Amino acid sequence: MIQEKKEECGLFGIFGDAEAVQKTYFGLFSLQHRGQESAGIASTNGEFIQCYAGMGTVKRVFRSGSQVLDKLANSAAIGHVRYSTTGSSSYINRQPFLSEYSRGQVAVAHNGNLINASLLRDEYEAYGSIFKSTSDTEIIIHLLAKPSHVAKPDTLAHVLNHLQGSYCLLFLFPDRIEAARDPYGIRPLCIGQTDNGAFVVASESCALDATEARFVREVEPGEIVRLDKDGLSSRFFVKPASIKPAHCIFEHVYFSKQNSTIFGENVHEFRKKLGRQLAIEHPVEADIVTPIPDSGTSAAVGYSEQSKIPFDMGLVRSHYVGRTFIAPNQKSREMAVKVKLAVVKEAIAGKRVVVVDDSIVRGTTTRGKIQTLWQAGAKEIHMRVSCPPIRFPCYYGVDFPTKEELLANNRDLDQIRDFLGVDSVGYTSLEGMLSSTSLPADHYCTACWSGEYRIPVDTVVNKYALEHYQMFMFDEPPDTYE
Ligand code: SF4
Secondary structure, X not given: OOOOOEOOOEEEEEEOOOOHHHHXXXXXXXXXXHOOOEEEEEEEOOOOEEEEEEEOOHHHHOOOOHHXXXXXOOOEEEEEEEOOOOOOOOHHHOOOEEEEEOOEEEEEEEEEEEOOHHHHHHHHHHOOOOOOXXXXXXXXXXXXXXXXXXXXXXXXXXXXXXXXXXXXEEEEEOOEEEEXXXXXXXXXXXXXEEOOOOEEEEOOOHHHHHOOEEEEEEOOOOEEEEEEOOEEEEEEOOOOOOOOOOEEHHHHHHHOOOOOEEOOEEHHHHHHHHHHHHHHHOOOOOOEEEEOOOOOHHHHHHHHHHHOOOEOOOEEEOOOOOOOOOOOOHHHHHHHHHHHEEEOHHHHOOOEEEEEEXXXXXXXXXXXXXXXXXXXXXXXXXXXXXXXXXXOOOOOOOEOOOHHHOXXXXXXXXXXXXXXXXXXXXXXXXXXXXXOOOOOHHHEEOHHHHOOOOOOOOOOOOOOOOOOOOOOOOOOOOOEEO
């Protein structure tokens, strides 16, 4: 995969563990693939909440290691890694958001995208509310603090019923964590437990493995899970199973980590199935199958298994070139891409090559990689993509380019083949992809391929919808305690 589609935040929370902060730190590391723009941890000792957050990766924000971690209160914690889907990549939008209202302190971390964020914010601003960020997450705190909501027997359940769109949320109060998932279950969220009995919630099960917690179950769509001194309790803010789920199948195709189990299925195994399906739908005679690493790798294994064409690493990825690699001109950018994804000439020269990627968005970077494979002496190149052509934008938390920028928008397969400069191109069909799922096909969102949006989107949803004024950040403030 080359960074054309962006991850959309990762969550980790743990209650009742003397090493809650340290475990959150490692949990966030394992979720780093879900966002590298900012990172933060909010923690409590049962009396008050502290928060430390900043811009960049977990490694960068917590670069002073134990000097920071040891200062944070340590019996429960929530953590967040961010990629912005509403609100710019800015210091003011880092999470968790720590606030104080009439009931005391609360810290909030969010994965997803609220499609009614603009409407809610307009409503609150009309009554004089002041927002300190341009992220949709801050609106949730205003909803929580509204006196008429505070007066409800279950304020949180009441608040969640005001939200539309995709959300997994972690709320840290001094005495508890509350974790909630939207009624469609669009983004993944699971529960684990450590050997000492502490409960953990995380976006993906890979974070449970990293913190030696065992997988218990997923948070159900429309469920609130409460972690406190009495253990785990559950309640629903919508009637259980009253809404058909719309799990984001793109989590399986690209976002989630191969060793995670989400929506009841291991990600690596699912991607291999997509690769096998791809080989059935688009066979070709070739000498090697090579992935665009890393996210195309599992599907390439599946393609190779099904087609009996040997798997080989024609491209290798450098994990030391981050997305913040600064490339001041076109030549430098081309060199940066070459460093990030290098060709193994010996594997490619004189060969008929099947190149497998998980998906193609704009296609410009894929075309660049194809050119380098030709330069390395490939005899034939056949592009295979393990999901259908992406033709529609996502309003539920994935930062795709505009519809006009999508390669498959208004292009047929021949035009895509010509654009990429390959001998042939083939995508796994929508039916083929859905036949690979373990849950019923209608339990998944497929809107970016089909254009069928399960949650109607009737307002303008874009990343900068809440940025009425241009904010100038001349300097990035240091990572801070609050
Ligand atoms: Fe996932 Fe695509 Fe649906 Fe967005 S539109 S939630 S990326 S399946």
